[in-house]
Amino acid sequence: MPTFTPLHRDLTFLSPLSEARAARLVGFLTEDEPSTVLDVGCGWGELLLRVLEAAPAARGFGVDLDEDAIAGAHRHAVDRGLSDRATFEATDAREVTGTYGAVTCIGSSQIWGPSVEEAQPLDYAAALTALRSLLPRGGRLVYGEGIWSATPTPAATAPLSGRDDEFIRLGALVDLAKSHGFAVTAAHEADQDEWDVFESGFAAGYARWLVEHDADDPDADEVRTLAARQHTAYFEGYRGILGLAYLQLVAV
Numbered sequence: 264m265p266t267f268t269p270l271h272r273d274l275t276f277l278s279p280l281s282e283a284r285a286a287r288l289v290g291f292l293t294e295d296e297p298s299t300v301l302d303v304g305c306g307w308g309e310l311l312l313r314v315l316e317a318a319p320a321a322r323g324f325g326v327d328l329d330e331d332a333i334a335g336a337h338r339h340a341v342d343r344g345l346s347d348r349a350t351f352e353a354t355d356a357r358e359v360t361g362t363y364g365a366v367t368c369i370g371s372s373q374i375w376g377p378s379v380e381e382a383q384p385l386d387y388a389a390a391l392t393a394l395r396s397l398l399p400r401g402g403r404l405v406y407g408e409g410i411w412s413a414t415p416t417p418a419a420t421a422p423l424s425g426r427d428d429e430f431i432r433l434g435a436l437v438d439l440a441k442s443h444g445f446a447v448t449a450a451h452e453a454d455q456d457e458w459d460v461f462e463s464g465f466a467a468g469y470a471r472w473l474v475e476h477d478a479d480d481p482d483a484d485e486v487r488t489l490a491a492r493q494h495t496a497y498f499e500g501y502r503g504i505l506g507l508a509y510l511q512l513v514a515v
């Protein structure tokens with residue numbers, strides 16, 4: 264099995280998210296000076312750490328199943344002098360209870376639906392219901408969620424679940440959020456540059472491996488195949504069609 268450099272070497276966030284948009288989301292989450300902030304599916308915790316930097320009185324809790332990502336999040340918290348206010352746990356986010364002044368869930372709503380292997384439509388309603396239960400009235404949620412940015416084509420759905428109904432459009436997602444106990448204060452979606460940067464982060468890992476190993480390395484064919492598959496899935500498939508919505512929500 265080839266080993267790749269950790270994704271956080273090439274990506275700031277494990278989602279299509281620019282610096283400008285991240286700053287906007289952090290501003291929204293911290294405007295009311297929450298005392299507690301939860302990040303479900305936090306990855307290596309970059310957004311939560313930025314929230315804590317912007318809200319010096321807040322305590323943060325990040326959960327993710329990925330133990331390496333959680334170890335990285337903890338290291339970053341120590342390096343940035345935030346470890347007394349940031350707790351990261353490698354645990355299933357479905358087990359998290361209680362309420363938090365602010366919650367962020369970006370690209371992680373599959374936590375509450377069927378597993379990716381089951382190739383079912385994304386269960387937006389289950390995610391919104393679970394997230395609403397973690398917030399008091401007035402609590403703020405940043406909800407980053409997969410959508411169709413354009414009508415899906417067979418080439419776009421093939422490397423995903425193969426279904427046209429896997430995702431919905433931005434307007435339908437806004438309606439769903441409203442019917443699950445949220446006021447929608449902003450709804451936008453990742454742009455092409457954010458997506459290109461995100462996908463390039465994966466491609467960079469393959470490219471670096473190929474630069475650092477001989478062309479006849481026993482794993483080289485497998486790495487070339489993985490790289491080609493990712494290239495085709497994106498450039499000939501879902502580029503410009505798979506989207507990521509960012510909703511700024513307030514619990515009502």
Ligand SMILES: C[S@@+](CC[C@H](N)C(=O)[O-])C[C@H]1O[C@@H](n2cnc3c(N)ncnc32)[C@H](O)[C@@H]1O
Pocket residue numbers: 276277278303304305306307326327328329332354355356357368369370371373374
């Ligand atoms: C697309 S990544 C998003 C990471 C992060 N929110 C970001 O934007 O950088 C989705 C994350 O959800 C995590 N995840 C999936 N199922 C989970 C579960 N049941 N409980 C906690 N985390 C989960 C994955 O390990 C992964 O790190």
